[in-house]
Amino acid sequence: MKEDFPLLKKTIYLDSASTTQKPNQVMQAMQTYYEEYNANVHRGIYTLSEESTKLYENGRKAVARFINAPANKIVFTKGATESLSLVAHGLQLTEKDEVIVSIMEHHSNMVPWQQTKANVKYAPMKDGKLDMEALEKLITPATKVISVGHISNAIGVENPIKEIAQLAHSNNTLLVVDAAQSVGHQKVDVQELEADFVAFSAHKMFGPMGVGVLYGKIELLKPLVTGGGSILTVTTKGTTFMEGPHGFEAGTPNVAGVVGLTAAITYLEQLGMDNVANHIQEMTTYATSKVVDLPHIKLIGQGKGILSFTVDNVHSHDVTSILSEQGVCVRAGHHCAMPLMEVLGINDCVRASFHAYTTKDDIDALVKGLAQVKEVFA
Amino acid sequence: MNMYQQHIMEHYGNPCNYGTVQDCTHQHTDFNPLCGDEVTIQVKVEDDKVVNVGFTCKGCAISKASTSMLTEHVEGKGVEIVKNIKNEDMMQMLNIPISPSRVNCVLLGLVAIKKALYGVEHAEH
Ligand SMILES: Cc1ncc(COP(=O)(O)O)c(C=O)c1O
Numbered sequence: 001m002k003e004d005f006p007l008l009k010k011t012i013y014l015d016s017a018s019t020t021q022k023p024n025q026v027m028q029a030m031q032t033y034y035e036e037y038n039a040n041v042h043r044g045i046y047t048l049s050e051e052s053t054k055l056y057e058n059g060r061k062a063v064a065r066f067i068n069a070p071a072n073k074i075v076f077t078k079g080a081t082e083s084l085s086l087v088a089h090g091l092q093l094t095e096k097d098e099v100i101v102s103i104m105e106h107h108s109n110m111v112p113w114q115q116t117k118a119n120v121k122y123a124p125m126k127d128g129k130l131d132m133e134a135l136e137k138l139i140t141p142a143t144k145v146i147s148v149g150h151i152s153n154a155i156g157v158e159n160p161i162k163e164i165a166q167l168a169h170s171n172n173t174l175l176v177v178d179a180a181q182s183v184g185h186q187k188v189d190v191q192e193l194e195a196d197f198v199a200f201s202a203h204k205m206f207g208p209m210g211v212g213v214l215y216g217k218i219e220l221l222k223p224l225v226t227g228g229g230s231i232l233t234v235t236t237k238g239t240t241f242m243e244g245p246h247g248f249e250a251g252t253p254n255v256a257g258v259v260g261l262t263a264a265i266t267y268l269e270q271l272g273m274d275n276v277a278n279h280i281q282e283m284t285t286y287a288t289s290k291v292v293d294l295p296h297i298k299l300i301g302q303g304k305g306i307l308s309f310t311v312d313n314v315h316s317h318d319v320t321s322i323l324s325e326q327g328v329c330v331r332a333g334h335h336c337a338m339p340l341m342e343v344l345g346i347n348d349c350v351r352a353s354f355h356a357y358t359t360k361d362d363i364d365a366l367v368k369g370l371a372q373v374k375e376v377f378a
Numbered sequence: 379m380n381m382y383q384q385h386i387m388e389h390y391g392n393p394c395n396y397g398t399v400q401d402c403t404h405q406h407t408d409f410n411p412l413c414g415d416e417v418t419i420q421v422k423v424e425d426d427k428v429v430n431v432g433f434t435c436k437g438c439a440i441s442k443a444s445t446s447m448l449t450e451h452v453e454g455k456g457v458e459i460v461k462n463i464k465n466e467d468m469m470q471m472l473n474i475p476i477s478p479s480r481v482n483c484v485l486l487g488l489v490a491i492k493k494a495l496y497g498v499e500h501a502e503h
Contacts, residue, residue: 316413322382
């Protein structure tokens with residue numbers, strides 16, 4: 001399958017949790033859109049604009065099918081960060097409200113909540129996982145929202161979303177799920193998860209940068225961005241907004257991006273999501289088995305496409321620079337999860353992450369690179 | 379070409395002026411928020427001269443080696459000299475290919491000593 005990904009011919013890419021590489025099919029679909037269909041959507045009463053609108057709305061249907069949601073609950077955004085910001089802002093929380101997030105969240109599922117008037121509480125971890133008992137104890141009648149990641153981008157832990165949904169819903173609390181690391185990595189059925197909102201980014205699932213999705217009870221939200229394209233009527237006295245997703249998609253949308261996302265979904269569906277998930281798991285297990293016995297490596301987290309670790313006495317930036325000299329791309333730093341790093345008692349770590357195109361050869365190159373790190377710092 | 383050449387690894391493994399300066403007249407701690415590198419520089423100035431300088435750090439080999447070289451360079455010299463050290467001078471001192479994402483590691487010690495001597499507002503990045 002590497003043949004489909006031009007950049008994978010040049011590099012050993014183990015940073016898919018940051019962004020995945022894109023297959024030709026996705027890039028070709030976007031190119032074709034601009035060559036044959038480019039026109040603004042929902043505006044022109046001419047064939048080209050109608051075709052463009054149809055492609056855009058077909059994208060919404062494809063996303064809906066992919067995560068088992070009704071299409072009128074799918075809002076396009078520019079990414080998971082904007083989706084999460086839209087929910088946090090859109091719920092118009094007050095000083096009396098409480099929000100619970102987990103301590104392992106990506107900054108994008110922490111900072112937007114901190115910007116609201118609500119009191120944000122942090123559910124701790126226990127034995128490398130979310131502490132469910134502690135989470136339950138944090139819930140009060142004032143808890144309006146629980147927002148958690150489906151899979152941690154830093155340590156690969158999968159959170160028990162259905163259990164959290166039960167806790168939330170028995171308290172009339174909304175459950176928001178940051179699914180940036182799960183959609184496109186395994187089968188995600190938003191109704192089965194019983195999530196009220198789900199956020200993710202196209203670029204982490206073979207799609208282009210600049211497109212994301214918010215699924216959920218959008219009727220509870222006030223729009224974050226307003227203007228043309230989202231209104232029914234505008235007078236000098238006021239404005240009425242469109243119902244449904246279009247009320248949240250003011251301005252000319254990223255149609256080519258949505259076309260690319262649609263092609264990415266088709267690509268993933270052809271691979272089969274169970275196959276994708278199994279392959280990611282196999283690569284994670286293989287990588288863990290190769291690294292776990294290296295005496296200079298300390299594992300920080302492993303699971304669901306993520307292997308994070310520290311190297312004794314070597315800063316993660318030095319590790320990645322040396323790996324980079326060997327043509328291996330991995331990520332170093334705090335992984336946009338500084339509170340989690342603090343809990344883990346580290347400043348930073350190295351993260352290798354895998355997707356459907358990862359091979360054992362890629363992982364062997366990583367292991368070889370780690371031997372080189374040891375040699376340089378001997 | 380490789381960043382981790384022998385002279386860098388020597389400064390990293392055996393840095394010059396590593397440690398605190400008890401009777402320092404100026405000091406500053408600076409961070410690189412991207413990677414969490416942290417450098418503390420302490421300087422003792424007498425008659426406009428750097429008579430003693432020391433540093434401690436948490437972080438990568440590049441920031442440690444470059445701060446080590448920097449302190450070696452400024453010790454015993456007039457404080458004016460520190461003011462005139464440019465980012466390019468640091469690159470020359472290190473004499474290794476620096477990838478764009480590592481430039482801030484190289485400059486952390488320089489930023490810290492300028493802030494220590496001239497105050498936060500006078501230290502240009
Ligand atoms: C778990 C998680 N949440 C949110 C985000 C933010 O995604 P984006 O940068 O595409 O908005 C990321 C990506 O880094 C992530 O891994």
